[in-house]
Amino acid sequence: MPAVLGADLEVPVKGGRLVGYANLDYAASAPCLEPVSAAVTAALPAYSSVHRGAGYASQLTTARYEQARHTVRAFAGARPDDAVIFTRNTTDATNLLAGCLPAGTTAVVFDTEHHASLLPWERVVRLAPPAFPGEAVRAADEALAALDGPKLLVVTAASNVTGELWPIAALAHIAHRHGARILVDAAQLVPHRRLNLTALDLDYVAFSGHKLYAPFGAGVLVGRRDWLAEGEPYLKGGGAVRSVAPAGSGATEWHEDPEPRHEAGTPNVLGAIALAAACDALTATGWTALVREEERLIARLRAGLASIEGVRELSLWGPDHPRVGIVSFTVDGLAAREVAEALSGEYGIGVRDGKFCAHPFVRHLLGGTADEGCEDGTASAVRASIGIGTTEEHVDRLVAALRDLTTRHATVSS
Ligand SMILES: Cc1ncc(COP(=O)(O)O)c(C=O)c1O
Numbered sequence: 001m002p003a004v005l006g007a008d009l010e011v012p013v014k015g016g017r018l019v020g021y022a023n024l025d026y027a028a029s030a031p032c033l034e035p036v037s038a039a040v041t042a043a044l045p046a047y048s049s050v051h052r053g054a055g056y057a058s059q060l061t062t063a064r065y066e067q068a069r070h071t072v073r074a075f076a077g078a079r080p081d082d083a084v085i086f087t088r089n090t091t092d093a094t095n096l097l098a099g100c101l102p103a104g105t106t107a108v109v110f111d112t113e114h115h116a117s118l119l120p121w122e123r124v125v126r127l128a129p130p131a132f133p134g135e136a137v138r139a140a141d142e143a144l145a146a147l148d149g150p151k152l153l154v155v156t157a158a159s160n161v162t163g164e165l166w167p168i169a170a171l172a173h174i175a176h177r178h179g180a181r182i183l184v185d186a187a188q189l190v191p192h193r194r195l196n197l198t199a200l201d202l203d204y205v206a207f208s209g210h211k212l213y214a215p216f217g218a219g220v221l222v223g224r225r226d227w228l229a230e231g232e233p234y235l236k237g238g239g240a241v242r243s244v245a246p247a248g249s250g251a252t253e254w255h256e257d258p259e260p261r262h263e264a265g266t267p268n269v270l271g272a273i274a275l276a277a278a279c280d281a282l283t284a285t286g287w288t289a290l291v292r293e294e295e296r297l298i299a300r301l302r303a304g305l306a307s308i309e310g311v312r313e314l315s316l317w318g319p320d321h322p323r324v325g326i327v328s329f330t331v332d333g334l335a336a337r338e339v340a341e342a343l344s345g346e347y348g349i350g351v352r353d354g355k356f357c358a359h360p361f362v363r364h365l366l367g368g369t370a371d372e373g374c375e376d377g378t379a380s381a382v383r384a385s386i387g388i389g390t391t392e393e394h395v396d397r398l399v400a401a402l403r404d405l406t407t408r409h410a411t412v413s414s
Helices: 034-043 056-076 090-098 133-145 168-177 225-230 258-262 269-285 287-306 336-347 359-365 392-413
Strands: 010-012 018-020 083-087 106-110 124-127 151-156 181-185 204-208 219-223 241-243 311-313 326-331 352-354 381-385
Touching (some): 056 083, 056 269, 083 090, 083 258, 090 204, 133 151, 151 168, 287 392
Antiparallel strands (some): 311 326, 352 381
16 A cells, blocks of 8 residues: 555644544545655656746646646546546536536436535536435436436435445436436545446546545546537636637637646646546555455444444445445434544544535435534534545544443433
């Protein structure tokens, strides 16, 4: 396994003691991989402008930036002619695509989506959380059949709330049967599982560097060129134009290639290099080893949680459905914020609490609890998420801490 930076980070806990940090918040933002940091450091001395400079450093940096595009294309298993557009993150990528949809396109989304995939669409049909995977396929089938005009099915590959994997190959098949396209939000898939856009027959995928151990501010949109070549340039400015006519004497001529068309201005070169380095590092480690280690640790964590009275794991499709290294839960009688703060302040454990930018989904999982605000600790859950660098000790510490907290709470309330 590649090393992560910060593996030896110590944090203060109650009483002033320092303890090793148990980072169990990878689904929000993963720590930087050592090879990612090394690639950025190596690129810095020759760092210069891309695409426009004649100087040697500019040429070298341009080559590194374009090589990063190739690496990300291969990592995503994209078709040779797919566009690979560097963005800021997944949210930026879904919004970019939303701005390029042919006029009158209707998006079909499930209410289980992260807001990044739920909200950018102008015309949208929202589907209720499906009771089982086959129901997702059936509901998408029915919704797409009822629509005229261009259509886009938007679906997450792995839930950021429950970690559950969605049947994206079957959904792609259904979308295409109705002449629709499919966008897959792969933000939580790519740090945990191999993505192969071509094999899955996906039209677009989006993901973020900072969830893929490359926290340097770049994400990506990968997919079919035609809509992107015709859509309004995402940013208007230098790099996106072929030529600008004098005032009053003609139209601005925009690039038709999606990459320059949507990447105006100076791009985030180091972010792209970092993202590509993370792709290389995961590929070199090998998915078999990555998945095996993650499944071992997440099984240990889930078994630990299940053994504590009052701790309830959230799940859409039941405990046996395949999932990545993410688990959300509630603790009877304790607000999620209270639990997360105690885990941090007393045990040096970092988790996330709230509705994880998936308000309709978390509300559904909590049984339609009245919405008392997003991140205020009420009507919300705690999420623990793991990845490269997570150890058995981190997992066991979380389970022991929750056992302590629930025992203390039971004693106080009795
Ligand atoms: C499934 C999913 N999609 C999209 C996003 C948005 O990612 P970003 O904040 O990098 O835009 C997240 C982030 O939590 C996510 O988990």
